[in-house]
Amino acid sequence: MATAVVMPQQGNTVETCTIVEWLKNRGESVKSGEVLCIVETDKAVFEIEAPAEGLMLDRYFDVGADVPILTTIAVIGEQGENIIQPESTASLPPPPDKTKNRQLEIDRTPPRADIHNDARLFISPRARNTAQRLDKKPQLLIGSGPLGRIIERDVLAAADDQQPTAAEHSFSSTRIEPTWYREADELPMTNIRRVIAERMLRSLQNTAQLTLQTCADATALVAFRQKLKSSPQSFGLTSITINDLLLCAVSRTLLQHPLLNSTFQNDRFWLFRKVHLGFAVDTPRGLMVPILKNAQDKNLKTISLEAKRLIVACLESRISPDDLNGGTFTVTNLGSLGVETFTPVLNPPQSATLGIGSIKLAPVEVDGQVQFQKQISLSLTIDHQIIDGATGAHFLQELAQAIAAIDLLVAF
Known part of the structure; x- marks a missing residue:
């Protein structure tokens, strides 16, 4: 009996997947567990494996097709076996054609x-x-x-x-296209880039974004990172980064400022008791924001290990959709790229996001004397519909204090 190959469910929010590449053609033999095709959601790339052994009797969608989940995309069976196109596939109308009215x-x-x-x-x-x-x-x-x-x-x-x-x-x-277009190459819009474009535009259109900026004393941050780097290998702390330390500081500070650990959607405002901390990851396919679930309960070492696992999964295009959903606050760090300050864009429905800039020497007054101090820039964007500027300022003030005493913060 022929076996249907079904487009699997990819998380709770994914409705369709795009077929990127077929690895098996009609008539080819396949083994159970062998990869048949590669599909792409709006967030990641996945492989679909053969559910049974046999011949690839038919494929119902071509490369580039946007296929609803739980739809039959192919069928596996024996040579000469009669197959009927599954009713679920045959009854589906074709995907919307954006070139038609x-x-x-x-x-x-x-x-x-x-x-x-x-x-x-x-x-x-x-x-x-x-x-x-x-x-x-x-x-x-x-x-x-x-x-x-x-x-x-x-x-x-x-x-x-x-x-x-x-x-x-x-x-x-x-209309005639300008002549300089002849010297340009038109690139197709990938699913993930299309989603990024839609969300960024929607974010600016539907929220009242206000960005507050300050600096924090990074002396202890840099010194503590150096101490971890030179610690014994058996401690497992040498790979902890500046960003790991900052994620830890943010997760602790948010507990004292629940208004910033919230979402606002369809006139409904939710305050979260747990910190599900998103952090931006730059990948060849575009920006991804994996989520550190329950970050407030994780120690520094666990945060570092979990963050690295999520980063590798994003870079290798095997991140689970569940690891990309459910964030309550987002951190974007461009400091490693030399960016001093910037304006982070909200990640709806989240109510706030933090941008982290580079560490640089800045003059400060200490006991009437001007000294140079290592400082790190912090840029907080809030949705002014539900969060007042003073509320955001108090969060930044307490976060700066936490960073300045980071070695004490991670001790408890």
Whole structure:
């Protein structure tokens, strides 16, 4: 009996996956557990393995296809075995074509009475929130998810592909691209870059962002890091970095400032008792923000080991979606790249994010004398809708004190 290969669930928020590469062609033999294809979500890359041994009898999607989760993408069986395209795949409409007018398609096709009604609308929570934000009526949308479910990409397609006016059509049909475009290469937008672009724009459009900046005495921070680096190998502390120390300091300070350890979405404000600390990681595929879950309960060594595990997983494109979701606060460190100060952008629905700059010598007055002190810059962006400037300033003040006494902070 033929075995279906199904696009697996990748975390609680992933609705679709894009097929990046097929490693097996139709008619090729495969072994159970052998990698059949590579797929990409909006956050990471995954391998799909063969659930059984046999021949690749058919593949239902080409490279580049955006496939809803739990959809059959291929079938494995024996030579000469009759196969019927799975109903779940055959019943799915094709992914939204952004080169066509989606609105016209919606106008011509009446909603399905069994799923498109106000009482029992077959739509994912993520798509419902997006439709509400974009002022789109879900009842007029055609679902491309499993069994016709409306998912987020259906809402975005309806929002992006409005019918142009006559003037816009006339302009677009006669427009000539500038000659300098001939010397440029057009690059395809990857899923992760598309998501980053959408989230950054949405962040600036839907929040009242205010950035506060200060500096902290980094003398103890640098000295303590050097002490850890030269400690006995048996202690397992030599690989602890400046960033690990800062993550530890932030996780402790946030406990005293719950307003900053919060999320704000759909007019609902949540204060978290646990610190799920996100930190930005630069990867070849784009920015990723893995989450240190329950950071407030982890000691410095554990924070360092867990952070390194997450960083490697991001760089190798094997990070789990669950490790990228659920953050309550984000830290972005550009200090290692020589950036002194910058304005970090909020990571919605989080209410605050911290940017860390480089360590540099700065003149300070000590007992009436000017001395040079190692200082590290801190830039805190808050959502001014729910967090006052004074609240953010108190957090920065206490964090600066924690950094200045980092050796004492990690002692308890």
